[in-house]
Amino acid sequence: MTTQLDAATEGLDSTGSRATRVLGVLAIFGLAALALFGLVLSPPDASQGEVVRILYVHVPSATFAYIGCFLTTIGSAMFLWRGSSWWELVAYASAEIATVFTAIVLVTGMIWGRPTWGVYWVWDARLTSTSMLLLLLLGYLAVRRLPADHDVRTKRAAIIGLLLVPNVIIVRQSVQWWRTLHQKPTLLANGVGAKIEGLMLFSLFVGFIAIGLVFAWLLIHRFRLAWLEDQLDDAGLDAAIAERRAEGDVS
Amino acid sequence: MIHDALLIAGKDLRLELRSRVALNQVLPFALLVLVLFAFALDPDKSVLTEATPGLYWIAVLFSALLALQRSFAIESTDGNRDALRLSGLDPAGIFLGKVLAVSVQLVVLEALLGVGVVVLYTSRIDGWVLLAVTSVIATASIAAAGTLYGVVAAGLRVRETLLPLLLLPVLAPVLIGSTRAFEAALNGSPSEGWPWVGLMSIFASLYVVAGIFGFGPLLEES
Numbered sequence: 287m288t289t290q291l292d293a294a295t296e297g298l299d300s301t302g303s304r305a306t307r308v309l310g311v312l313a314i315f316g317l318a319a320l321a322l323f324g325l326v327l328s329p330p331d332a333s334q335g336e337v338v339r340i341l342y343v344h345v346p347s348a349t350f351a352y353i354g355c356f357l358t359t360i361g362s363a364m365f366l367w368r369g370s371s372w373w374e375l376v377a378y379a380s381a382e383i384a385t386v387f388t389a390i391v392l393v394t395g396m397i398w399g400r401p402t403w404g405v406y407w408v409w410d411a412r413l414t415s416t417s418m419l420l421l422l423l424l425g426y427l428a429v430r431r432l433p434a435d436h437d438v439r440t441k442r443a444a445i446i447g448l449l450l451v452p453n454v455i456i457v458r459q460s461v462q463w464w465r466t467l468h469q470k471p472t473l474l475a476n477g478v479g480a481k482i483e484g485l486m487l488f489s490l491f492v493g494f495i496a497i498g499l500v501f502a503w504l505l506i507h508r509f510r511l512a513w514l515e516d517q518l519d520d521a522g523l524d525a526a527i528a529e530r531r532a533e534g535d536v537s
Numbered sequence: 538m539i540h541d542a543l544l545i546a547g548k549d550l551r552l553e554l555r556s557r558v559a560l561n562q563v564l565p566f567a568l569l570v571l572v573l574f575a576f577a578l579d580p581d582k583s584v585l586t587e588a589t590p591g592l593y594w595i596a597v598l599f600s601a602l603l604a605l606q607r608s609f610a611i612e613s614t615d616g617n618r619d620a621l622r623l624s625g626l627d628p629a630g631i632f633l634g635k636v637l638a639v640s641v642q643l644v645v646l647e648a649l650l651g652v653g654v655v656v657l658y659t660s661r662i663d664g665w666v667l668l669a670v671t672s673v674i675a676t677a678s679i680a681a682a683g684t685l686y687g688v689v690a691a692g693l694r695v696r697e698t699l700l701p702l703l704l705l706p707v708l709a710p711v712l713i714g715s716t717r718a719f720e721a722a723l724n725g726s727p728s729e730g731w732p733w734v735g736l737m738s739i740f741a742s743l744y745v746v747a748g749i750f751g752f753g754p755l756l757e758e759s
Contacts, residue, residue, distance in 0.1 A: 366754070418706050418709055421702075421706040422706050422707070424702070425702050425703040425706065425707075428699060428702055428703070429689065429699070429703070432693060432695065432699075433694065433695075434693055438693075441754060441755065442689045442755065445685075445689060445747075445751050445754075445755060446686075446689065446703065448747075448751075449707075449747060452743060453706075453707055456710045456736070456739070456740055456743070457706075457709055457710055459710070459736065460709070460710035460713045460714060460736055461709075461710075461713065463713075463717075463732065463733070463736070464713045464717065
């Protein structure tokens, strides 16, 4: 009955393959190394103290969240331009992972902000634009998961995905002006990038590697899962049609 | 394209003149929002006067959502969407016509809301040029982005809940920009407001271009 699906998923009992297993193991080692360097080996910061350790997760997550957004926009553009459903799935998968990473950025940022600034939230340009980014991503996902026809969903989501990066840029610009017109550039100025060296810099580097591996691993699996979901939809429809036809033959 | 845009805008505005939905429902809603702000904030402490630009543009945004829903609701019945598709009109023209019709309605609404804040919040109006230019650019931004996202949400069972989620984060720069520009005008320092008008112009241009190219594919499917 579901021959198409069987054919499509033949030999697949998971979305893993040898390459992704290697990648997964490397990601686990990366996270272990990050825990070692971030929590044990690196020294506490002179001004921020122990809290600085959160940033070894926070900063790489932010970077890869942005990379995910760019992938979504590129994927949507390729889908609209070439009609490539491979790119469409890349856009969808990276949007979902970018959403998770953006949420991680916001949560770790708030946990870091409470001891550092005394509050969970300030109306800083970066915080505000990151929260808007999360909402924009949720909008994309809402459209991509619409209870509607596959073509409708993908095309409408692609338009939103295409506009994602331009929107993020405009929102960032406006929020930056909004805050700097009212107050001097804020607290984050003494955060990352101010002065960071030695073992702390290396820990951050380990963070980028580890989070990057996790990002890649998640992306590949999410992509394969989305592809299987598409196959299932198609196969389900074909099976339903075949079933109706069979009913016709009997009577 | 321009001819088609004027046809569509004329049709939508004629529909509005005859049905008076924006006048009889959206405008009272906007005024109601102004009154609700007074309930929520203490009207004796001059909070309302100080926050006039922000409250004004929030009221405009919420009303714009209703006007946009209406703009696509009139296409959803009796297979109008198909009729529009088969009409042979340029999709870019349809987009621009819709934007124009929504803009005209919003400009009228904004003028009346302006009277509303002067009367209800005892706001003093100053810097007319900046106020007028800001209103026009912000309205074009809201209408262009709103029409593009409106057609994304159109024809779906979840359209009423989907449109605000899609549109309001996107319009955040317009809300910030128009509010700051109004503040600058009312505070008598219009030079601070013009950069915002520039930012909103870029926004409006981006969405007009995106709509001109994106409206066709979005209208064709489904």
